[in-house]
Amino acid sequence: MTDTSFDSEVSAKAADSGANASAQFQERMAAAGGRSGVIDTQRVSYLAGKVIKAINDTVLDDKVSYEEYNALKAWLIKVGEDGEWPLFLDVWLEHSVEEVANADREGSKGTIEGPYYIGGSPELSWNGTIPMRDGEPGTPLVFAGQVRSVDGRPLAGAKLELWHADDLGFYSQFAPGLPEWNLRGTWIANDDGRFEIHTLRPAPYQIPTEGACGQLIEAAGWHAWRPAHLHFKVSAPDHQLITTQLYFPGDPHNSDDIASAVKPELMLDPQDNPDAEGEITYYDFVMAPEQ
Numbered sequence: 001m002t003d004t005s006f007d008s009e010v011s012a013k014a015a016d017s018g019a020n021a022s023a024q025f026q027e028r029m030a031a032a033g034g035r036s037g038v039i040d041t042q043r044v045s046y047l048a049g050k051v052i053k054a055i056n057d058t059v060l061d062d063k064v065s066y067e068e069y070n071a072l073k074a075w076l077i078k079v080g081e082d083g084e085w086p087l088f089l090d091v092w093l094e095h096s097v098e099e100v101a102n103a104d105r106e107g108s109k110g111t112i113e114g115p116y117y118i119g120g121s122p123e124l125s126w127n128g129t130i131p132m133r134d135g136e137p138g139t140p141l142v143f144a145g146q147v148r149s150v151d152g153r154p155l156a157g158a159k160l161e162l163w164h165a166d167d168l169g170f171y172s173q174f175a176p177g178l179p180e181w182n183l184r185g186t187w188i189a190n191d192d193g194r195f196e197i198h199t200l201r202p203a204p205y206q207i208p209t210e211g212a213c214g215q216l217i218e219a220a221g222w223h224a225w226r227p228a229h230l231h232f233k234v235s236a237p238d239h240q241l242i243t244t245q246l247y248f249p250g251d252p253h254n255s256d257d258i259a260s261a262v263k264p265e266l267m268l269d270p271q272d273n274p275d276a277e278g279e280i281t282y283y284d285f286v287m288a289p290e291q
């Protein structure tokens, strides 16, 4: 395969990821009964008015020209055409929404979900191996630990959903050509709340660059990188769901994640695995009771 054909394969996959993220989000909202219309009129008026005023203030303060206004209009149209609203919002806004949502929750830190979660991944036992292709590239990684309540009680039967990108930064069901559940799985903790997940260390991830979000990044002279990360949703009866991501020390993008989703509490400490090829890392999830 030549470099050019590899590049075009990569960018075709990235383009599909944007459109699929929009379709997936719409399906989930429809399945949840279409939540629009539940936010009351006063609140909509207050929030929409505040955002519109903030934009107007920027135009007035910074003397935005017609040329800049039309560039914005064209770009907003393109975000929709490219199906990139989930990408744009999850990269540049979700971190603040998550901060507000979890400000008072005790236990392990959360962070953004991002656009690529799919529920219902294959269920594995407490020490199962994530679904992957034969010869899936990447360093083997064992991710082991315990799920506990904030009072220290182990949570037997806790559910851990893990999803992560492959070695090229692609997520199954969003980039074409990958098996449906590649690098996605659900583990059920054992009677001690323990789990031992067998997977691969993910690679750093670049958000799709050839669509509207990439156009903004290029026009502004920014970069498109997220540090390598593992996404988790951890749930247990009578406890609040944790949606989080975990990161690897030394990744050059831990300090300038485009999605602003890295927190010091979310850093892993992988070591050479003494019992098998690859690495092992330990992390416990501490869950807050339902309020």
Ligand code: DHB
Pocket (backbone or CB within 6 Å): 086, 087, 088, 090, 091, 112, 113, 114, 115, 116, 205, 207, 208, 226, 259
């Ligand atoms: C995006 C992708 C991710 O994998 C993630 O964790 C957050 C955001 C994105 O492309 O928007």
Ligand code: FE
Pocket (backbone or CB within 6 Å): 114, 116, 205, 229, 231
């Ligand atoms: Fe991600």
